[in-house]
Amino acid sequence: MRIEEHAREIWTCNHCAMCTGTVVDEGGFYKTCPAFEQLRFEDNSPRGHNIMAFYLLEGSLKYSEQVANSVYNCTTCASCEEICKPMGNMIAQMGGSALKTLLPKLMRPLGAELEPIQTVAILEAMRADCVDYGFQPEPLKKMAESIEKNYNPYGAPHANRAAWAEGLDITQIPDTVLFVGCSIAYRRQEIAKATAKILQHADIKFAVLSDEWCCGSVLLRSGNVDTAEKMIRHNVELLKSHNVKRLVTSCAEGYMGISKDWPRFAGELPFKVMHISELLYELVSGGKIKFKKPIKSKVTYHDPCHLGREMGIYAEPRAVLKAIPGIDLVEMYPTEHAAGCCGAGGGVKISNPELALDIGTAKIPFIKETGATVLASACPFCKTHFVDVMERAKEPIDVKDITELVAESMGV
Numbered sequence: 001m002r003i004e005e006h007a008r009e010i011w012t013c014n015h016c017a018m019c020t021g022t023v024v025d026e027g028g029f030y031k032t033c034p035a036f037e038q039l040r041f042e043d044n045s046p047r048g049h050n051i052m053a054f055y056l057l058e059g060s061l062k063y064s065e066q067v068a069n070s071v072y073n074c075t076t077c078a079s080c081e082e083i084c085k086p087m088g089n090m091i092a093q094m095g096g097s098a099l100k101t102l103l104p105k106l107m108r109p110l111g112a113e114l115e116p117i118q119t120v121a122i123l124e125a126m127r128a129d130c131v132d133y134g135f136q137p138e139p140l141k142k143m144a145e146s147i148e149k150n151y152n153p154y155g156a157p158h159a160n161r162a163a164w165a166e167g168l169d170i171t172q173i174p175d176t177v178l179f180v181g182c183s184i185a186y187r188r189q190e191i192a193k194a195t196a197k198i199l200q201h202a203d204i205k206f207a208v209l210s211d212e213w214c215c216g217s218v219l220l221r222s223g224n225v226d227t228a229e230k231m232i233r234h235n236v237e238l239l240k241s242h243n244v245k246r247l248v249t250s251c252a253e254g255y256m257g258i259s260k261d262w263p264r265f266a267g268e269l270p271f272k273v274m275h276i277s278e279l280l281y282e283l284v285s286g287g288k289i290k291f292k293k294p295i296k297s298k299v300t301y302h303d304p305c306h307l308g309r310e311m312g313i314y315a316e317p318r319a320v321l322k323a324i325p326g327i328d329l330v331e332m333y334p335t336e337h338a339a340g341c342c343g344a345g346g347g348v349k350i351s352n353p354e355l356a357l358d359i360g361t362a363k364i365p366f367i368k369e370t371g372a373t374v375l376a377s378a379c380p381f382c383k384t385h386f387v388d389v390m391e392r393a394k395e396p397i398d399v400k401d402i403t404e405l406v407a408e409s410m411g412v
């Protein structure tokens with residue numbers, strides 16, 4: 001079983017349920033696990049997953065359709081890890097370095113741990129076991145088959161991958177490569193076009209590689225490890241063969257997968273990896289982007305889980321939005337490390353679309369409380385999903401990617 005790799009973490013989770021409950025802070029209160037908030041059964045909570053992993057390891061529970069149903073409702077938002085983390089840090093800070101050294105020795109036999117439990121890694125290993133034992137939900141199995149065949153999850157022909165770039169006259173100097181990603185290439189071409197136009201007008205020479213394959217992140221999140229490895233190895237070889245120095249992507253999930261997962265399978269990457277929000281921040285700060293048209297709107301920013309909690313990028317997209325003339329950026333609560341998930345991640349939009357929509361809908365009151373008429377984000381999954389959420393709820397909130405807002409204000 002793949003969860004054996006995580007045995008120590010599984011045994012040391014003390015099942016305290018901090019990750020499953022409600023957090024009260026200076027801004028009010030919020031629920032930690034978006035899936036548990038909707039489903040209200042312990043087996044859909046992070047603690048519930050860890051308890052199942054414990055009994056699977058111990059041998060008194062076997063993988064089944066029921067186990068798979070529970071573990072596939074998680075959006076891999078990592079909110080549970082964020083909550084588990086401060087507990088350990090808080091205890092360590094209370095006692096200083098002596099207690100920090102002593103406590104693990106005292107607490108481990110009791111089943112406690114000072115570091116955050118890697119709940120998402122445990123869950124992804126459970127999903128990989130579900131794939132191995134034949135319990136993966138059918139829609140995700142089909143998605144993995146589509147990626148094997150077409151190198152994208154949408155069943156679209158590989159030959160059309162760079163169709164969005166037609167007429168844009170991209171230089172094809174592959175010092176910097178714009179890694180577009182499946183969701184932007186096939187579903188959110190407006191983000192691809194906005195990104196390319198911004199880079200062209202900021203004098204950044206870049207290439208788009210038409211033989212780019214799926215980055216593999218959605219495969220790893222849903223347990224399809226072997227297919228993911230195939231995608232990753234192809235992409236790394238392709239980029240190495242072009243002697244690429246810098247990879248830029250506008251996809252939050254892709255950015256996390258490339259930064260964190262690719263090195264696990266392909267070793268240290270010989271190029272720098274940047275999310276577009278980091279590059280935009282550099283360009284805006286360096287005066288390379290000239291805004292021409294004000295966008296007179298109240299905007300609130302949704303932190304994509306895989307860009308924020310997973311990669312720690314909170315400041316750059318906000319700084320870029322604030323630099324756009326006319327935009328009144330209003331923070332919603334909860335935000336940054338505590339931000340609510342959109343509901344689409346971890347393959348949930350594919351395996352349980354109703355749950356995904358319900359999780360996204362639960363965020364609407366927090367968005368409306370800001371008075372914003374535009375919801376900005378920096379991820380094609382978040383955009384696609386919030387467009388669906390607002391449409392179902394009949395809410396007149398415009399959903400935009402930061403690249404679209406920048407391009408609009410630049411007049412390109």
Ligand code: SF4
Pocket residue numbers: 012013014015016017018019020046047050080083084116117119
């Ligand atoms: S993952 Fe952390 S917060 Fe959650 S039950 Fe285990 S120890 Fe407690």
Ligand code: SF4
Pocket residue numbers: 032033034035036044045046073074075076077078079080081119120
């Ligand atoms: S990653 Fe998010 S959805 Fe999954 S168990 Fe943790 S808090 Fe819940």
